[in-house]
Amino acid sequence: MNTFSPDELKILEEKFRLTNITNTSPLSIQISHLLDEVQIHLYLTAIKEKTKAANLGVAASLFVKRYSFAILTALYSMSVLNKRIDFSFQNVSIQTLEESDPLWLPSIKFNNIKLSPAPQDRENWRNEILTSIFANHLDVLFNLFNKTTKISKMIMWENLYLYIVWMYQNLLDDKQYSDRYDDMKEDFDWITAIGKGMLFGEYKENPFLKFRGPNDAFSILDGPAHNRKTCCLSYLTENKGRFCKTCPIRLKRKS
Numbered sequence: 245m246n247t248f249s250p251d252e253l254k255i256l257e258e259k260f261r262l263t264n265i266t267n268t269s270p271l272s273i274q275i276s277h278l279l280d281e282v283q284i285h286l287y288l289t290a291i292k293e294k295t296k297a298a299n300l301g302v303a304a305s306l307f308v309k310r311y312s313f314a315i316l317t318a319l320y321s322m323s324v325l326n327k328r329i330d331f332s333f334q335n336v337s338i339q340t341l342e343e344s345d346p347l348w349l350p351s352i353k354f355n356n357i358k359l360s361p362a363p364q365d366r367e368n369w370r371n372e373i374l375t376s377i378f379a380n381h382l383d384v385l386f387n388l389f390n391k392t393t394k395i396s397k398m399i400m401w402e403n404l405y406l407y408i409v410w411m412y413q414n415l416l417d418d419k420q421y422s423d424r425y426d427d428m429k430e431d432f433d434w435i436t437a438i439g440k441g442m443l444f445g446e447y448k449e450n451p452f453l454k455f456r457g458p459n460d461a462f463s464i465l466d467g468p469a470h471n472r473k474t475c476c477l478s479y480l481t482e483n484k485g486r487f488c489k490t491c492p493i494r495l496k497r498k499s
Contacts, residue, residue, distance in 0.1 A: 248357060261350070262313075263339055263352065265341060269339075269343055272337065274334070275314075278333075279384070281391070285300070285392060288303040288304055288393065291307055294348050295348055297480060298480035300393040302480045304393045304400070306477075306478065309476065310338070310348070310350055311338065313352050314331075314338075314352040315404060316408070321359060322431065323412075323415065323424065323431040325359065327359035327360060327362065328359060328361075328372075334355070335354055335355050335356055337352075338350045339351045374434070374444075378443055379445045382404070386400050397451075398451075398454065401451045401452065405436070437450060455470065475491055476488065
């Protein structure tokens with residue numbers, strides 16, 4: 245099958261906010277439009293106003309958290325379904341379906357859901373997928389956000405890292421995916437440690453190593469919650485003053 249089955253779609257809709265609905269809204273956008281600096285400024289301003297963020301940098305950090313579900317959908321397709329989805333800028337959009345929601349939890353839409361199966365050489369295939377997701381897509385956005393708002397790229401990478409750990413924790417614990425266990429664990433290691441820096445952009449080393457460190461996969465996936473090295477700035481949105489449980493600012497104040 246070259247698209248998602250009804251059961252797969254249900255999982256992606258419930259867990260990763262996938263949708264096939266297009267909704268006209270200042271908070272809905274085709275991702276290719278964000279390659280324009282004027283459009284980035286306008287869109288981040290709309291997020292800032294919606295979430296009462298202190299500045300555009302906070303809005304950019306929040307965007308990355310919401311957009312992480314697009315990356316999770318692509319990684320789920322790779323690790324669980326052993327298939328590749330088109331992750332080009334022109335194929336992905338954010339759709340805000342509930343504009344009254346103060347938290348702003350948008351959905352992710354792929355214009356074309358045509359999946360291509362893995363060949364026998366899965367390692368090179370995986371590298372191609374990771375390059376298309378990270379180096380050719382996400383890091384391009386991160387560079388533009390950094391240029392527009394001065395937000396640290398490290399904050400944005402760590403935002404995504406937490407969602408990736410969360411997804412693979414759940415997948416590896418789920419017995420319905422037991423036949424995919426080895427590939428899923430290897431994919432997690434490759435994404436967060438083994439994969440070379442060039443897969444993620446112009447990096448000498450994998451950017452996730454800054455958060456994972458030398459720990460093995462089991463100590464990360466089965467261990468305690470990850471204590472952030474950067475603050476995601478969510479305390480500077482409508483929930484001002486509320487720090488995440490693993491926020492470095494909160495932990496520093498407690499020590």
